Amino acid sequence: MPPAALPSRASVVVVGGGVVGLSTAYHLARAGVRDVVLLEKDELGCGSTCKAAGGVRAQFSDAVNVELGARSLRTFETFAETFGQDIDLHQVGYLFLLDDEEHVAAFEANVALQNDLGVPSRMIDVAEARALSPMIDPTGLLAAAWSPTDGHCTPESVVAGYARAARAAGACLVRRCAALEVLSEGGVVTGVRTEHGVVATDTVVCAAGAWSRDLAASVGVDLPVTPLRRQILVTEPVPGVDPRTPFTIDFASSFYFHHEGQGLLLGMSDPDETPGFKLGRGEEWLPGLAEVIERRTPGLADVGIASGWAGLYEMTPDHNGLIGEAEGVSRFLYATGFSGHGFLMGPAVGEVVRDLYLGRDPVVDVSALSATRFSASADPAALRPELNIV
Incomplete structure (x- = not known):
């Protein structure tokens, strides 16, 4: 300019x-x-x-975040009508997979709070979680948290x-x-x-x-x-991928994926990432990602990567x-x-x-x-x- x-x-x-x-x-x-x-x-x-990965949701553990997420979600739901702009909103839900008893207890408390604030989230069993997200291997899972009105759109x-x-x-x-x-x-x-x-x-x-x-x-x-790099990948086409696949998160590892085009968008936090304005893609996190994919979504282990990028989280303590x-x-x-x-x-x-x-x-x-x-x-x-x- x-x-x-x-x-x-x-x-x-x-x-x-x-x-x-x-x-x-x-x-x-x-x-x-x-x-x-x-x-x-x-x-x-x-x-x-x-x-960003484009996720939109109201599933949070603190009331102010729940309210900000829920109010924003209502805006995303009416965005095309209000602003004349299609944002490719897919309300396929957010699904948090839980394999730790303490995490299950924490999410039960979260869901109770969310319900009090009008969010239709609920705890579900492993069988229902797998029905919602068939690509997951349920080994070790204890429960899941699910809210059908969450989803993703195009930033x-x-x-x-x-x-x-x-x-x-x-x-x-x-x-x-x-x-x-x-x-x-x-x-x-x-x-x-x-x-x-x-x-x-x-x-x-x-x-x-x-x-x-x-x-x-x-x-x-x-x-x-503090700036902290997070990286995202988009896979090559995945045969039979369901466009209704929810935004699925393996909570303990932070591995997540959702439907994107003919494939999947996926990512995971790197516990060894250091703060800084690093905007280039790196490979240090890929072995850890591959290990989690092999364990939680083994059917994706041989799917190729079509593209990816790096961005910055703006972290507070x-x-x-x-x-x-x-x-x-x-x-x-x-x-x-x-x-x-x-x-x-x-x-x-x-x-x-x-x-x-x-x-x-x-x-x-x-x-x-x-x-x-x-x-x-x-x-x-x-x-x-x-x-x-x-």
């Missing part, structure tokens, strides 16, 4: 052009906030959003829908313009310095994902966000997002650190940030996600690590 396209002033500057940032820009503009400017250092969605299409709607509502989306630092004077935000000049503003929303920490530090705000407004500077808002859940929570998070900006009670109470929970004076025992980080 040439410098001439960069506005000199904005009422709000949103930094980050993924789903969280675009949803925020859209909801601010639609609420009547004028001169909303979104800055993206590359192309919209090119950061973590379009590297690039969600980006396109929000971008078009945000522009139509009056937001200015500036691509290829990196935000270098937030400017402030006397504890008050005064602007954002970009690679193409300064945008004067009194409000910044940091939705920069894995790149959030340095931006926040430029204005004295500590956002404990407790695997929960950071949403709020900084206390030490006015006005610096943040929505980041979702630890792999930013895409699926993005629709609701945009609504929440809109409400925080407008000074009204947010549609979901996110007070527990304030970055102050990691301050030196906070009680570490109050942290509630999110169990489901796939």
